[in-house]
Amino acid sequence: MGGSPRPKAVVVGAGIGGLAAAVTLRRIGMEVEVYERAGELRAVGSGLSIMSNAIRALGTLGIDLGLEDRGQVIEHVEMMTTAGRTLRVLPYKENCAKLGAPSVCISRSELQAALLEAAGDCPISLGAVATGFSAGPDGVRVRFADGREAHGDLLIGADGIHSAIRRQLTGPEPVREAGYVCWLAVTRFAHPRLTRGFNGHYWGKGQRFGLHDIGHGNAYWWGTRNMTPEAAREWNGTKADILRAYQGWAEEVTAAIEATEPEAVIPVPAQDRPFLERWGEGPVTLLGDAAHPMMTSLVQGGSSAVEDAVVLAQACAGSGDPVRALRAYEDRRRAHIRWLVERSHAMSAIEQEERPVPRLIRDAFMRFAPKSVLFKPFETSMSADLPTRASVPAGAGR
16 A cells, blocks of 8 residues: 555544544554644543444454443333333344344443553654645645644544544534533442443433443433523533423432532533535545534444444555545445434434424334334444455554
């Protein structure tokens, strides 16, 4: 590839997608440097689910992050009313087994630790704020605000929804704001309702709550509430405000909020972007939220970034032309990711519905539709056409 025995990739961003790219590209024998704008490598204190497709994809490169030990395998998903009355139980573990791998709910800090361990001695430079790049016959150069430069054969923009690499490729773009805030937190929590592998979803009027077992005596919870985009962006309320928002909800909901230290609650505005058809040019491409930020409804934000990293590595491993490899990666991902972004956005609007009649229809569908129909969007989201197990060069990634 590129006339070099060890082609080099510069990865901008050390979030889930950036670290996953470092792991997978090193696994196929590439040299990798990661540059992160933050001054310290610290995962925000929330959780997420890494779904079957991401774990299965990593397996095609012989990578096992040990997530089942670091987090908790999702046993079942329970859909409930605000009072905690069950609308439907989805046997997630059994369905994921049919897809070839479990789905795991985990804290971001544990996932980051697993990725860093797998990345080994990959150099990660902190406090590196990317300001732009230039490409030429000798590869690509990235400029940083403090005067540093990085040079490589490839540039992978994995720098999130406000990506500087994407901005140079596409020009200024507004984010798409959904009109609600998300509160996220991880806390020590025990409750009779929080059984092993429990994933509870409580649906109300323009408001939801999620409660998830992430193992080791910890729970990840999230809450949403409709408000103007401006209020969601600037939300600076207190834990008491969140408790008032869930007054009268199931006891385990308010108990989880009560158990959480106020500083552990992270408010995030619900945002995505319309699907971007062109992710790169020349030796530059995008990955994860930089390429395709999406709503959380299909639980694929982190998992699709990991899957991106695997497909990128597969394309690079099978090509002697770095530019052609990037276009092959983008072509392989485009249709599936477009579906994820558009379907997640549509589902988000249904989940946050306030009007009485659409809410009745939504809840009736959840209660009475066949389980195969209910699970179908999630099955589709986890069923991308991945390459088969790659041939990894001897000693690669060591």
